[in-house]
Amino acid sequence: MKKELELYLHIPFCIRKCEYCDFLSGPADEKSRRVYLDAMLRELAAVGPQAKEYEVISVYIGGGTPSLLPGDWMEELMEMVRDTYCLKKDAEISMEANPGTLTAINLAGYHRAGINRLSLGCQSTDDTELKLLGRIHTWAQFQESFQMAREAGFANLNVDLMSGLPRQNLTSWEKSLEVIAGMEPEHISAYSLIIEEGTPFAEKKPELPDEEEERRMYERTWEILQSYGYHQYEISNYAKKGKECRHNLGYWTRKEYLGFGVGSASLFQNQRFTNLRDMRVYGAFNGNPESIRRDRETLTVGDQMEETMILGLRLLCGVSRNEFRKNFGRSVEEVYGPVLEKYSRMGLLKIEGDRIALTRAGISVSNPIMADFLLDE
Numbered sequence: 106m107k108k109e110l111e112l113y114l115h116i117p118f119c120i121r122k123c124e125y126c127d128f129l130s131g132p133a134d135e136k137s138r139r140v141y142l143d144a145m146l147r148e149l150a151a152v153g154p155q156a157k158e159y160e161v162i163s164v165y166i167g168g169g170t171p172s173l174l175p176g177d178w179m180e181e182l183m184e185m186v187r188d189t190y191c192l193k194k195d196a197e198i199s200m201e202a203n204p205g206t207l208t209a210i211n212l213a214g215y216h217r218a219g220i221n222r223l224s225l226g227c228q229s230t231d232d233t234e235l236k237l238l239g240r241i242h243t244w245a246q247f248q249e250s251f252q253m254a255r256e257a258g259f260a261n262l263n264v265d266l267m268s269g270l271p272r273q274n275l276t277s278w279e280k281s282l283e284v285i286a287g288m289e290p291e292h293i294s295a296y297s298l299i300i301e302e303g304t305p306f307a308e309k310k311p312e313l314p315d316e317e318e319e320r321r322m323y324e325r326t327w328e329i330l331q332s333y334g335y336h337q338y339e340i341s342n343y344a345k346k347g348k349e350c351r352h353n354l355g356y357w358t359r360k361e362y363l364g365f366g367v368g369s370a371s372l373f374q375n376q377r378f379t380n381l382r383d384m385r386v387y388g389a390f391n392g393n394p395e396s397i398r399r400d401r402e403t404l405t406v407g408d409q410m411e412e413t414m415i416l417g418l419r420l421l422c423g424v425s426r427n428e429f430r431k432n433f434g435r436s437v438e439e440v441y442g443p444v445l446e447k448y449s450r451m452g453l454l455k456i457e458g459d460r461i462a463l464t465r466a467g468i469s470v471s472n473p474i475m476a477d478f479l480l481d482e
């Protein structure tokens with residue numbers, strides 16, 4: 106039986122940078138976009154033979170703003186994926202899209218390309234908040250895009266929302282959640298704003314909701330979304346039953362994945378590596394995957410255990426004790442006994458049958474807990 110593999114395709118173009126964004130993305134003219142796409146087609150073709158033993162269970166086209174690419178370009182990309190990789194029949198094929206860039210013609214092309222899940226960046230339903238974030242779209246444009254996506258036949262939609270924004274308060278956050286949940290996307294990602302170094306926000310230091318208000322926002326998120334029929338399955342992700350993002354579940358359970366395009370990361374055959382970030386060098390890709398891969402690291406058993414716990418505890422279902430033992434030949438208690446005991450005693454972690462998971466109280470303070478799962482090697 107073939108092993109499972111996920112593909113990530115990075116499209117690093119945006120109309121302009123949002124005030125909070127530190128992703129590898131930015132504006133580019135049509136010619137540069139085409140040069141980039143051609144390089145990605147060559148990379149997909151060149152890497153294909155390395156993945157002969159694998160079946161691709163999901164493809165995620167992220168960015169940037171992939172919806173800046175025309176539908177027929179997306180068809181070319183997916184045709185290359187199908188020709189070069191063994192793509193599972195019911196593979197989840199997601200694409201990120203931003204309101205203000207979607208057209209009915211392009212949506213029809215994305216649908217023809219086989220994309221079966223769209224992730225729409227909304228962030229807020231309040232135009233003042235959107236403007237402060239530097240988003241290119243208004244709330245009305247989001248509504249229009251959502252409607253167009255449904256009309257184009259997309260039956261699996263995610264909407265991204267952000268809490269902890271400048272000028273946001275608990276009431277405006279609750280309104281964003283309720284209005285979006287009322288539109289019934291299959292999935293909602295609700296992240297809190299993090300001010301990253303080197304972004305305009307890091308310089309401007311806008312006034313943000315205080316810690317107590319942020320905590321309330323987080324609590325209200327699952328209360329409200331639960332009342333609309335969404336269940337939380339990861340720290341920031343909520344879905345209708347059976348609509349969890351399979352691709353991201355793969356990241357959290359350490360499935361192997363290959364990244365294509367500038368700056369994209371891979372976990373493949375127990376190694377992690379990342380593509381170079383220089384667009385010009387990438388555009389001249391010479392057909393040898395090794396020429397663009399950087400920071401290759403072979404994972405030790407300790408690295409693998411740490412990743413299993415730190416990624417797995419992001420999921421509400423947590424980590425399987427049996428799988429841990431099967432993979433590493435040691436029980437999770439043997440490796441992490443004192444940490445498990447400490448957080449169980451504090452009521453932040455629970456061990457029930459085969460599963461070890463954070464409690465609701467543990468989820469809201471997850472970062473320091475995760476850090477305790479790093480091993481001294």
Ligand code: SF4
Nearest residue numbers: 119122123126130169
């Ligand atoms: S649209 Fe997304 S990737 Fe582009 S600048 Fe804004 S946050 Fe960054």
